[in-house]
Amino acid sequence: MRSGILLFLLIIYTQSFAQEHFEMKQIIENHDLADPWEILYGPDNWLWITQRTSKTIVRIDPQTGNRDYLVGIASAYQASTQDGLLGMTLHPDLGKGLDNDYVYVSHSYFDEMRKQKLVRYTYTLNGADGSLGDPVDLLTDLPASNDHNSGRLKFGSDDKLYYTIGDQGKNQFDNVCLEIMAQALPTQQEVDNQDWHTYQGKVLRLNTDGSIPDDNPIIDGVASHVYSYGHRNPQGLVFAADGTLFSAEHGPKSDDELNRIVAGKNYGWPHVAGYQDDQAYAYCNWSSADNCGGFDDYSCPISAEITEESEWSHDDFMPPIKTFYTVEDDYDFIDQSCDVKFICWPTVAPSSIDIYENTEGVPGWGRSVLIVSLKLGRVFRQPIDEQGNAVGEAMEYWDTQNRYRDMAVHPNGQEFYVITDNRGQTSGPSSSNTDDLENPGTILHFKYREFALTTDETPVDTQMMQIHPNPAYDKANITFSSTINGLSKEIKILSLQGKTLYHQEDIFAKYESPCLKPGVYLVQLEVGGVVQTERLVVR
Template identity: 30%
Template sequence: MSAPAFAQTIDSSAGKLTATVIADGLSHPWALGFLPDGRMLVTERSGQLRVVHDGVVGEPIDGVPNVYNEGQGGLLDVALAPDFETSGQIYLTFSERAEDAGQQRGQGTAVLSAKLVLDGDGGRLEDQKVILRMNKFTTTNRHFGSRVVVGTDGNLFVTLGERGEQDRAQDFGDLAGAVARIAPDGSVPADNPQVDGWAPELWSKGHRNPQGAAVRADGQLFTVEHGARGGDELNNPQPGANYGWPVITYGVDYSGVPIGVGTEKAGMEQPLFYWDPSISPSGLAFYDADLIPEWKGDLLTGGLSGQVLVHLDMDGDTVVTEERLFQGELGRVRDVRVGPDGAVYVLTDDGNGKLIRVAPEGK
């Protein structure tokens, strides 16, 4: 499968930007990772992990776990270990079936550690090990999350949706509706919050469906999560903090009925920024390259229902302005990453999903 000729140029705060399709034919791609040799890894929700090279989508990698591919479930995020060049270690998040997890019924989000062995534009996974799984599986087919990002200390942050069961986000023995933090082998870091009554893996709670996560150079974690009807949020999850869902929210139920007690409550954190109406944010990246110097230190996220690439101009932890780019032009933006060349790469969530490169015109 090779990419068609397609490019579009728009005006932006960084001058003229061109979006160019570099690969297509992907089945609902979910996440993107960059290999040291310039090739890319792409997950497809239906359960395939593929290598993309020079616009060609390779054959599926062997050894990917069996996934629950229904509703919003499937093969989700991918991240490379910091020592990937020597270890080949990668992490995948996916929705796992009960029968594959020793559970009685249902499905839940899990994290797999494996060694990626490449062979041409294909390869295989070896030494697979599930290093985290939800401690409560249920039969809903939505709100799995899920991103996995490596912190500056080498530990992993994992975002977990509340599975469409709101109250689970306020159950502190439950890993749903949360950010978890684990070591690369799945053990619990000694400096996790360890709040009384909290599951030991928990970093923060009160999240709805976080589908974007990024770590800033200073080690701070940022996430974006879906609200209901309105109330999508950008957060900077702190250890032991409660972000309020479903007690506080800036959105309402899809029926229009209010949710919770309003937008504030003592002991619950406020978002750094929120969207109303929703854009359904997915994917999150700090821009830390030189190709677009105007965006240095800023955040980028995608919008699914908003069909948009969003640039958030950041001043420390404060969003100064929001800029919406290519709105309605690219499709449902599922993931956003900054490539080693400094360009911005996005994946579109579609049966014929695309990998798109965004860069200054002529670069």
């Protein structure tokens, strides 16, 4: 079923954190999507989208905004902000006439309790109208919760399905007295009985019929669907062209993670958040406390078990390749100027990731992981080397007053599509805590455009400043490249959440920062429309 939607709101958007320039347009109207969760760029050149709360899947023509309704899933159960219709992936042969026109989806359902399942649908196209039918349950009775279901689903080049399930939000909020099971592994008897309750905090790998692959890792003596474990809330999952699997994972109050997923590896949660460095995190097991209850993000009950990261060890522990962000052990998480405390924590809330490997797309980008941020309303581009390691600092793009949920990359490598939440808190470019979203429940299209930045016909040096010392102790000196001598400079020092802490214009000589308390900051220099951003650590 198709409907015409007016294509509107063309905005020329010059990105404030990097030198590349993009054009932004909004493809459909605000709230035309009902809490979208997944967006895919299909082989038909349409955008395929799951909607978590309406429990429907649609295709949208990115050129016109026309909508094609594919299916509604009445059996999907939605009662919280992280359940309902979630992940989706397309069979690589879809539309090729090879009888593999399959679409795989995940959703929660209710059968005496909340659960998850993976389902295969068959896609048919009648003229311009598509539909999904003939549902086949692949894997049912998976654990589900009102929190941290994760729900990312990918089709691997090995013809296997990969699926993320979070830790169910245990040990916090309404689930504070439930013990985290991210380290728990299934027994052989549980596998034989198809008891999947230990699949919490895991990345699963399964055959396309839902069965356990013969070459899945044997962990603790048992082969199951479990591919990796020790995860908190891995809402991002993507394959590189060489088969490397990356995941993005929400941290607690710091240490969001970018991980390279390897078969059989243990990613540490809840014993480790980020690196195993005893910095700003220790595992407080609230479920062990006497009279458990009354969760507090900033304290641990006296009677509860609490362990430092270094007190735990595991032969198969795999650290992240990057964190967003690791801070010192004495970091003050309670920002009195912040109305909504989690917005000001040193995290980005990575709701999804994508891979970028197009050599003819945006100049200078190279191989990168693109990380979508909920609470900051922007996308981070983290360069990745051929071995799958993070290289240098992440760059920031497309900051708007929104919550970004997922993104898709056009095959040309120069166009990007981002779906936005319908509601929720963000800081966005204003650095304020607000639920007044600019583009809720819609699709934003960012397109690279050639734009030569020059000053007096001479290209500006992209390495315009150097910070020293870095790390610093209370103050840092900033010196400038000789190519921008005589030009007026503007300096901002920002928090990791993008909040401007210090701002000075009309600088011509070197700049000494004000006294800064220990923490991690962003130093932003703007000269003639060109912006360079560097990270500053103060000890």
